[in-house]
Each structure stands twice: as structure tokens, then as C-alpha cells.
Amino acid sequence: MTEKLTAATTSLAGCFGCHMSLLDIDERLLALAEVASFDRSPLTDIKHCGDKVDLGLVEGGLCNAENVHTLREFRKHCRILVAVGACAINGGVPALRNHIALEECLDESYLNGIGIENPQIPNDIELPLLLNKVHPIHEVVKVDYFLPGCPPSADTIWKFLSDLAAGREPSLPRELIHYD
Amino acid sequence: MTKPFLQIDGKPIPYTAGQTIMEAATAAGIYIPHLCHNPEFEPHGSCKLCTVKVNGRNCSACTFPAADGQDVLNDTAELNELRRTVTQLLFVEGNHLCPSCEKSGNCQLQAAAYFLGMVDAHFPFFYPARELDGSHPDILLDRDRCIFCELCVRASRDVDGKNVFAIGGRGIDSRLIVNSPSGKLADTPIAATDKAARVCPVGAILVKRRGFEVPIGERLYDRHTLAEESLEREEPIVESRHD
Ligand code: SF4
Ligand code: SF4
Numbered sequence: 001m002t003e004k005l006t007a008a009t010t011s012l013a014g015c016f017g018c019h020m021s022l023l024d025i026d027e028r029l030l031a032l033a034e035v036a037s038f039d040r041s042p043l044t045d046i047k048h049c050g051d052k053v054d055l056g057l058v059e060g061g062l063c064n065a066e067n068v069h070t071l072r073e074f075r076k077h078c079r080i081l082v083a084v085g086a087c088a089i090n091g092g093v094p095a096l097r098n099h100i101a102l103e104e105c106l107d108e109s110y111l112n113g114i115g116i117e118n119p120q121i122p123n124d125i126e127l128p129l130l131l132n133k134v135h136p137i138h139e140v141v142k143v144d145y146f147l148p149g150c151p152p153s154a155d156t157i158w159k160f161l162s163d164l165a166a167g168r169e170p171s172l173p174r175e176l177i178h179y180d
Numbered sequence: 181m182t183k184p185f186l187q188i189d190g191k192p193i194p195y196t197a198g199q200t201i202m203e204a205a206t207a208a209g210i211y212i213p214h215l216c217h218n219p220e221f222e223p224h225g226s227c228k229l230c231t232v233k234v235n236g237r238n239c240s241a242c243t244f245p246a247a248d249g250q251d252v253l254n255d256t257a258e259l260n261e262l263r264r265t266v267t268q269l270l271f272v273e274g275n276h277l278c279p280s281c282e283k284s285g286n287c288q289l290q291a292a293a294y295f296l297g298m299v300d301a302h303f304p305f306f307y308p309a310r311e312l313d314g315s316h317p318d319i320l321l322d323r324d325r326c327i328f329c330e331l332c333v334r335a336s337r338d339v340d341g342k343n344v345f346a347i348g349g350r351g352i353d354s355r356l357i358v359n360s361p362s363g364k365l366a367d368t369p370i371a372a373t374d375k376a377a378r379v380c381p382v383g384a385i386l387v388k389r390r391g392f393e394v395p396i397g398e399r400l401y402d403r404h405t406l407a408e409e410s411l412e413r414e415e416p417i418v419e420s421r422h423d
């Protein structure tokens with residue numbers, strides 16, 4: 001590989017566990033830095049993708065209008081898009097609210113739940129509108145690869161990244177596929 | 181007298197009269213993926229995971245009788261792809277959020293998905309609204325994860341003699357119903373020691389206060405593939421059924 005890969009990451013409706021798992025590849029980060037440079041990512045604090053991104057890693061599902069906007073923009077810039085973790089793949093824990101009407105969720109969280117003081121539903125122009133349901137990202141954009149797990153282990157992420165950096169078709173052995 | 185044979189993936193397999201293809205395969209140590217089949221019960225044939233090609237036609241191995249000269253294809257890329265699609269459909273038709281499920285690691289649906297190399301569900305999720313029943317002191321019924329295999333129906337009817345469960349409705353409106361005036365589990369004679377309370381291959385019927393007993397990494401399918409586990413457990417049952 002002559003030119004360095006450009007990688008970007010983003011977090012939508014997730015808990016940052018997948019980003020932590022990426023950092024958990026520990027000293028292999030140095031090997032990664034040899035072959036890849038980071039563009040937009042919460043780790044670099046770059047807010048928008050540059051023109052050419054080879055690899056985009058998405059953590060989290062879609063729970064509000066901003067998530068959808070961010071995902072669409074991200075997809076536009078990334079040659080290869082990867083859904084990382086349960087939330088990006090199936091909505092994950094945030095999707096537990098899908099059984100419950102949005103109105104009831106808001107009521108429980110902000111108006112009549114236990115221990116609430118000064119009950120009010122947050123309403124500010126800066127707050128993105130909530131979607132009725134939480135959705136995985138493949139329902140909105142094309143996804144090229146999926147890394148299952150909550151979060152996928154550091155080894156899973158590493159196997160995927162090192163395969164890709166070496167120009168191999170990424171593949172995950174059974175031991176690296178986990179849904180929990 | 182020579183025993184009758186069929187072929188599975190080109191290998192001659194003996195069978196005894198009355199055996200299904202699944203039973204002949206299991207007795208010979210060949211794994212055919214399955215979910216609604218459990219050798220302790222009469223076959224049901226609903227999940228279609230066990231689809232094999234018999235002389236060129238797709239059939240459910242768990243219900244199809246073994247016969248002389250059958251040429252059965254089982255472990256092929258095409259059939260495993262089909263099985264993966266069926267498994268993906270089972271995931272999107274229910275609410276399967278493994279990180280929050282007590283059955284994770286011990287669940288046959290999850291293990292089937294691991295076995296078949298499923299990394300995503302491919303289809304849009306249905307997120308169906310399904311009722312949870314926590315009324316029973318010892319048993320939890322979380323319909324979110326029911327795959328309509330009817331194992332609980334068969335166990336309750338045929339082993340426990342209590343007829344606690346049935347599947348009601350059709351197609352996407354199918355749901356597991358409970359046979360009591362209130363429709364609640366608490367008003368049935370089911371007990372935590374019943375077969376029906378322990379047979380569910382997924383986390384839909386759970387005995388309470390047992391969750392997360394074994395840490396992640398040490399659970400059943402962390403240690404064995406579904407194929408290993410099935411063959412080890414099911415082979416002796418098949419042998420004794422047809423002695
Ligand atoms: S029943 Fe199995 S597949 Fe469904 S959520 Fe639980 S562990 Fe996952
Ligand atoms: S509750 Fe479990 S055993 Fe009963 S039909 Fe559903 S998945 Fe099968």
C-alpha cells in the first residue's frame with residue numbers, strides 16, 4: 001500500500017462503547033496509524049468529512065432527524081461504510097423504546113416519571129426532532145460491512161481493519177462474531 | 181439383509197424405516213441446522229431452517245421421510261445462504277436485542293445465526309408490538325422473542341398434559357396465546373418444573389431468577405457451536421427413539 005487510507009468515524013444513537021472498543025485495540029493503534037490517517041471523528045474532533053474518505057465507521061442507530069442527516073452526509077463522503085455494533089445494525093438498546101409510544105416515553109422521562117422536578121418536555125430549536133422509532137442504519141443508506149457485537153470486541157475491529165488495510169476481503173471467524 | 185441407504189452430500193447414510201431425513205442424519209452424526217425440530221417431540225416443520233435438497237427438490241429434513249436412494253444435499257453454499265436468509269427473517273419479525281436478553285449465549289436462534297455467519301439482518305425491522313406477561317411468580321413470557329416453533333405447545337400438550345400454550349392468529353399477526361380465562365400465565369397450571377417452561381429454544385419463556393447466572397464467554401454457545409451441541413445432545417435421543 002503506497003497511499004495511506006483515510007478513515008472517519010461517527011457516533012449516532014449509541015453509547016460510545018464501539019469507539020471505546022476501537023481504542024481498545026491498544027498498541028495496535030500505532031500499526032493502524034502507519035496505514036491510515038483519521039479524518040472526521042469524535043477522536044479528532046473534526047466535524048465534517050474531507051473530500052475523500054476510504055473507510056467510514058458508524059456507531060449507533062437513528063433516533064432523531066440529526067442522526068439521519070449526519071448519516072446521509074457521512075455516506076456521501078465514504079467509499080466503504082461499516083455499521084459497527086448492535087445499535088447501527090439493529091437499533092440496539094435504544095430500540096427498546098420502539099415498543100412504547102413516543103409520547104409515553106417523553107411523559108415518563110420528563111413529566112410523570114419518578115423523581116422528576118420541574119416537569120417539562122425539552123423544546124428548543126437546537127434539539128433535533130425525535131423519530132417515532134429507532135432504526136438501524138441499513139434502512140436509510142447502503143452499508144458495505146457489518147461488525148456485530150455490543151460492542152464488537154477490539155479483536156473483531158482489528159481483524160476487520162487489518163484485513164482491509166492489507167487489501168484482503170475482510171472476514172470474521174465465528175469466534176469474533178458476537179451479538180452481545 | 182443389507183440396510184437401506186440414502187446419500188447426504190455424497191456420503192451413504194443408513195436409516196431405519198420410519199426415520200425422517202433429520203433423524204437419519206443425526207444418528208449418523210451429520211448436523212442439519214434446525215430450530216423448530218427437537219428429537220424429543222413430534223416434528224412440526226415450521227421454521228424451514230432444515231431445508232435440504234432431496235433429488236433436486238427443497239424439503240424440510242425434519243418432516244421428510246428417509247427413503248432408499250435419496251440424494252440429499254445439506255451442507256452447500258446455496259442451502260446455507262437460504263438458511264441464513266430464513267434466520268435473518270426470524271430476527272426482523274420479532275424483537276431480538278441480544279445485549280438485553282437473558283438467553284443470550286444459550287439461545288439457539290442466536291447460535292444458528294453465528295453458525296450460518298449472519299452479521300446483519302439485511303431486511304427492514306418490523307419491531308412488532310408484542311405483549312409481555314410477567315404475571316406468573318416463576319415464569320416470564322416475553323413474546324418479543326417467540327419464533328413460533330411450537331415447542332412449548334408440544335411440550336405442554338404431549339409431556340405435561342396441560343395444554344397451556346397455542347399459536348393464535350395468522351401470518352404476521354401470529355402470536356403465542358395462553359390458555360386461561362384471563363390469557364395470563366399466572367392463571368394456568370404451568371409450573372417452573374414443567375417441560376414447557378424449559379423447552380423454549382429462545383428467550384421467550386424463561387424461568388425467573390436464573391438470568392445471567394453464567395457470565396458472557398462461558399455460556400453454552402460460547403463454548404460449542406450449535407452443530408456440536410445439537411449432535412451431542414440429540415444423537416442419543418434419536419437412537420433411543422428408534423431402538
Ligand atoms: S432470544 Fe436469542 S436471538 Fe433473540 S434476543 Fe434473545 S439471545 Fe438474541
Ligand atoms: S415461546 Fe418459545 S417454545 Fe414457544 S413457540 Fe415461541 S419460541 Fe417456540
Ligand code: FES
Nearest residue numbers: 214227228230242
Ligand atoms: S427444523 Fe425443520 S422446519 Fe424447523
